[in-house]
Amino acid sequence: xxxxxxxxxxxxxxxxxxxxxxxxxxxxxxxxxxxxxxxxxxxxxxxxxxxxxxxxxxxxxxxxxxxxxxxxxxxxxxxxxxxxxxxxxxxxxxxxxxxxxxxxxxxxxxxxxxxxxxxxxxxxxxxxxxxxxxxxxxxxxxxxxxxxxxxxxxxxxxxxxxxxxxxxxxxxxxxxxxxxxxxxxxxxxxxxxxxxxxxxxxxxxxxxxxxxxxxxxxxxxxxxxxxxxxxxxxxxxxxxxxxxxxxxxxxxxxxxxxxxxxxxxxxxxxx
Amino acid sequence: xxxxxxxxxxxxxxxxxxxxxxxxxxxxxxxxxxxxxxxxxxxxxxxxxxxxxxxxxxxxxxxxxxxxxxxxxxxxxxxxxxxxxxxxxxxxxxxxxxxxxxxxxxxxxxxxxxxxxxxxxxxxxxxxxxxxxxxxxxxxxxxxxxxxxxxxxxxxxxxxxxxxxxx
Numbered sequence: 001x002x003x004x005x006x007x008x009x010x011x012x013x014x015x016x017x018x019x020x021x022x023x024x025x026x027x028x029x030x031x032x033x034x035x036x037x038x039x040x041x042x043x044x045x046x047x048x049x050x051x052x053x054x055x056x057x058x059x060x061x062x063x064x065x066x067x068x069x070x071x072x073x074x075x076x077x078x079x080x081x082x083x084x085x086x087x088x089x090x091x092x093x094x095x096x097x098x099x100x101x102x103x104x105x106x107x108x109x110x111x112x113x114x115x116x117x118x119x120x121x122x123x124x125x126x127x128x129x130x131x132x133x134x135x136x137x138x139x140x141x142x143x144x145x146x147x148x149x150x151x152x153x154x155x156x157x158x159x160x161x162x163x164x165x166x167x168x169x170x171x172x173x174x175x176x177x178x179x180x181x182x183x184x185x186x187x188x189x190x191x192x193x194x195x196x197x198x199x200x201x202x203x204x205x206x207x208x209x210x211x212x213x214x215x216x217x218x219x220x221x222x223x224x225x226x227x228x229x230x231x232x233x234x235x236x237x238x239x240x241x242x243x244x245x246x247x248x249x250x251x252x253x254x255x256x257x258x259x260x261x262x263x264x265x266x267x268x269x270x271x
Numbered sequence: 272x273x274x275x276x277x278x279x280x281x282x283x284x285x286x287x288x289x290x291x292x293x294x295x296x297x298x299x300x301x302x303x304x305x306x307x308x309x310x311x312x313x314x315x316x317x318x319x320x321x322x323x324x325x326x327x328x329x330x331x332x333x334x335x336x337x338x339x340x341x342x343x344x345x346x347x348x349x350x351x352x353x354x355x356x357x358x359x360x361x362x363x364x365x366x367x368x369x370x371x372x373x374x375x376x377x378x379x380x381x382x383x384x385x386x387x388x389x390x391x392x393x394x395x396x397x398x399x400x401x402x403x404x405x406x407x408x409x410x411x412x413x414x415x416x417x418x419x420x421x422x423x424x425x426x427x428x429x430x431x432x433x434x435x436x437x438x
Contacts, residue, residue: 075355084356109425122427129422149424156362165362196359217357225357252409256422257392257430 043173043191050175050187051200054208055163063093063238066209067231068154070104073223081223088227091236092158095136097243111150112245113137118144119245120256128247129256149259154227157210169193178204181211181228195219207234390431392423405435 058064068088075081086104091097096115102108110121115135121128131148133140138159144150152158159165167173173191179201180186186201187208196219201212209232215225247253400413411418411429418429 072356111425120422120425125420125427127420127422127427148422151425156360169361191361193361196361198361215357215360217359220355220358223355223357225360252420254420254422254427 041167041170041172043167043170044175046175047173047189047191048167050202050208051166051173051189052163054200054202054210055166057208058157058162058210059160061092061094061234063091063234063236065089065091065233065236065238066229068227068229070102070225070227072225075221075223081221088154090154090158091238091242092137093238093243094160096140098137098140098158099243110245112243113140114243114245117245118150120150121245121247121251123248126248126251127254128245128251129254130245131256147259148256154213157213166191182230184211186211207232390418392421392428392430393418394426394428396429408435410435 066089068090069085070088071083071085073081073083084105086102086107088100088102090100096113098111098113100111102110108123110119110123112119112121113133116132117130118133118140119128119130131144133143138161141150141152141155141159145152145155156162156166171192171194173189176188176190176199178185179188181201185204187204188199188201190199191197195217197216199212199214200210203209203211209229211229213227213229217223217225396411396418397413400411400418403410403412409420410432411420417432417434419432419435420427421430422428
C-alpha cells in the first residue's frame with residue numbers, strides 16, 4: 001500500500017509541478033493586457049503655465065483670423081515618405097461663427113459655420129455638404145467630429161477649453177527653452193502622449209499666440225504634421241457674408257456618411 | 272512497468288495528455304494557444320493611422336477599418352488607394368489617413384465591402400472611370416460598377432452603389 005502511494009506521488013507530483021510552473025510562466029501573458037492605472041500627467045510647472053497663458057489669451061479673443069502654412073508627411077504604400085503642403089486661413093468670431101479655407105497640394109477646401117450649420121465644400125471637385133450643428137463653436141466642432149468624423153485642423157487651439165483638451169491626454173510635458181520662429185521670440189514646449197509627441201512654440205510677449213505647432217505620430221513611423229502660424233490678426237474686419245455659405249454655380253450637394261461609431265466624448269486619447 | 276492496465280493508463284497517460292492538450296490549445300483554458308493567436312493577430316495587423324488597421328491578415332484575409340469596425344475581405348493583389356499620414360493631434364484627428372478598410376480596390380477596380388454597410392468606399396476612382404449624370408446627380412462608372420460621390424469625414428470619397436439607372 002505504501003509502495004503504491006509512493007508510485008502515485010512519483011507520477012502525479014512532477015506533473016502537478018509542471019502544470020503550476022507552466023501557469024506561472026504563461027499567466028503574465030494574460031495579465032499584460034490589463035489596463036494600467038491612469039497617472040497624473042507629469043507636466044513641468046513652467047510648461048503648464050505658458051500653455052495656460054496661451055489658451056487663456058486665445059479664449060478671450062472675441063474674434064481673430066490666422067494664417068498657417070501646414071506641412072504633412074505622407075507615407076506612400078511603397079514605404080517612401082514625402083511631404084505635402086497647404087495654406088490654411090481660419091477666421092473665428094466667438095461664439096458662433098467660423099470659416100476655414102485650405103488650399104494645398106492635394107486639396108482646395110472650405111468649411112463655413114454660421115451658427116446653425118456646418119458646410120464643407122470641395123472646390124476642386126465642386127461638391128459640398130451641409131450638416132446642422134449646435135449654436136456655439138465648441139459644441140458644433142464636437143458634433144461634427146463625433147457624428148461625422150470631420151477633421152478640424154488646429155481646432156485644439158480654437159476651443160475655449162483648449163488647455164483642458166490639450167493636457168487631457170498628456171503623459172508629460174516640459175519647457176524646452178527659448179527659440180525663434182520666423183524671427184519671433186518664443187517659448188518652446190514639448191509634450192508626450194501615448195500615440196503622439198507634440199511641440200508648440202508660443203510667442204514670448206504680452207500676446208502669447210502660438211507660432212508653430214508640430215505633431216509626431218509615433219504609431220505611423222514618426223510621420224510629422226507641422227503648422228507655422230504666419231499671421232495673427234486679432235482685430236480683423238470681417239466682411240459681411242464671410243460666415244455665410246453660398247454654393248457656387250454648378251456645385252452639387254452630396255450626402256455625408258455618418259461616423260460608423262461615434263467617438264466617446266471628452267477623452268484625451270480618443271480621435 | 273506495464274501501462275496496459277486501465278488504472279495505469281489513467282495514472283500516467285491521461286495527466287500527460289491533459290497537460291499537453293492544455294498547452295497546445297485543445298482545451299478552453301490555454302495560455303499557449305492564447306499567446307499564439309495574439310501573436311498571429313499582432314503580426315497580421317499593422318496599425319492604421321486612425322488607430323485601426325489597414326492590413327491583410329495572416330492569410331491575406333482580414334482588414335479592419337479605422338474605427339475598429341469595417342472588415343473588408345482583401346482579394347489578392349488588392350490596391351491600397353490611401354496613403355498613411357499623421358492622424359492624431361493632441362485631442363483629435365488632424366490629417367488624412369487611408370481610413371482603413373474603406374480604401375481597398377479589388378484587382379479589377381471593383382471595391383470590396385466598406386464600413387458603412389452599404390457599398391465599398393474608395394478614395395480615388397479607378398483609372399478609366401467616367402462621370403455620368405443620372406436624375407440630376409453625378410455618378411461615376413468604372414468597369415460596370417457605379418459609384419456616388421459622398422463625404423466621409425472632411426473628404427470626398429466614392430461609394431459603390433447599384434446601377435442608379437436600372438429599373
